[in-house]
Amino acid sequence: MKKLFYIDYPQEHIEGQLHRYRCVHCKEETTVINGRLEGHLPNCEYRIKLENAGYESEATESHTSVTPHDADDFD
Numbered sequence: 001m002k003k004l005f006y007i008d009y010p011q012e013h014i015e016g017q018l019h020r021y022r023c024v025h026c027k028e029e030t031t032v033i034n035g036r037l038e039g040h041l042p043n044c045e046y047r048i049k050l051e052n053a054g055y056e057s058e059a060t061e062s063h064t065s066v067t068p069h070d071a072d073d074f075d
């Protein structure tokens with residue numbers, strides 16, 4: 001299971017920083033997170049919750065290795 005963007009996490013305003021927000025849980029800036037699950041810290045409550053729910057981060061997406069196929073036919 002995978003979402004395109006992970007932007008439904010609770011955010012809070014960074015004090016003294018206009019137009020800058022961060023994750024309530026791991027305190028990573030929204031510009032750092034950039035809609036990615038792995039943008040949150042590994043111990044982020046939101047990230048852990050989604051990972052436990054079966055959501056994947058980009059990093060673990062491509063497990064499948066493509067086997068090179070020799071298309072040449074013996075005739």
Ligand SMILES: [Zn+2]
Nearest residue numbers: 023026040044
């Ligand atoms: Zn977070």
